[in-house]
Amino acid sequence: MKRFALFVLGSAVALASAASLRAENWPQWRGARLDGISAEKDLPTKFSPTENVAWRFPLPGPAGASPVVWDNQVFLTTVDGNDLTLMCIGTDGKLQWKQVVSEGNKVVRDGEGNSASPSPSTDGKHVWAFMANGTLACYTVDGKEVWKLNVQDRYGKLDIAFGMTSSPVLDGDKLYLQLIHGEGNPDTREAVVVCLDAASGKEIWKRDRPSDGKNECEHSYASPIIYRDAKHEFLLTHGADYAIAHRLKDGSEIFRVGNLNPKGNYNPTLRFVATPVAAEGMIVIPSAKNGPVFCLKPDAEGDVSFQDAAYFWQRERDTPDVPSPLVHDGIVYLCRENGNLITVDAKTGEEFYTQPTVRDRHRASPVYADGHIYLTARNGNITVVKAGKTFEIVSTNDMKESISASPAIAGGTIYIRTFDALYAIRKAK
Structure with missing residues (x-):
């Protein structure tokens, strides 16, 4: 992984220390910097059950x-009958503990999702779990409850078809x-961004998030990210037709990117699922349903929806619908929901190739490690593609179990969560 001297993206622990980075923990969804990139080496490219x-x-x-x-701990959320649970499994494959966070599962998207869909976060001392019914809880890494709350009690009843499946972002404390x-009248839609004290769950700030979007967010489950470089730091939220940057200290708005659901050809069923990704000096912002992709400069201010100077490039179509973009070594990787992989130059948007992989729905986001991109299909096939400007499939690996979760990589191991099991994939010693 390219190490940036000044750029650190929204780490789960801010990120604790350089030692943590060397240990290559994977502390929240999409890893330490929320970018899907791992520094691990010597990982297997061929595997099976x-x-x-x-x-x-x-x-x-x-x-x-x-x-x-x-x-030596792996945390994941899962359903167990009607229970919404947080589990801790050792890197030796043995259960360490299990806690019921909440009750009341709801199966959605023809069995593809449920109320345990948000990914947890950890800083090595505590682990935070959020459930789609609004329950948010903090535990020690030994499984002792520290605090628990429901965001519906604080911020109003959730009106969202698939549940609130956006994963929270842990950043330091x-x-x-x-x-x-919610949907319908933009003036009555519920949309807030909140910052909580991770240790206690107490509110630090709350901000309304206005939008003139129509019906988008009832089916949305994109997650926020954090951008940092030597000059800028902000939270970026994604939903209701806009990506919006908020100051970390109080949540106030810095800029917003619209035209993700163009008003001239408005799609009332559009919803954001793919989450933006940040790299050194840029943010790649997806939309949905074959809509546009924008590569934004981080120094934007105000409404930059139609300010060409605010972007490195704009692509009118070919957005990933569910998998989030990946940026590595100056190349943007866009995995379409049908398995097509598109690569473009990160600074110019010039396309290098569009090539098919496994012809099946892709829900998981791509990850990079040791010169390879791992693409996960819903039918359990994981395609390993050589990173770079030239398309080359290294292997296609059939796990024979359905998958919608993104892989995690740590300690020389690829952790693959199928609908049936958690696999630890590593080279035999």
């Missing part, structure tokens, strides 16, 4: 939540949530 499997841990139920890893939901 029996090949290069260190262990397989059966799970009590499915979920799209990605596992997170810190040292703060936890950020985007609660964008």
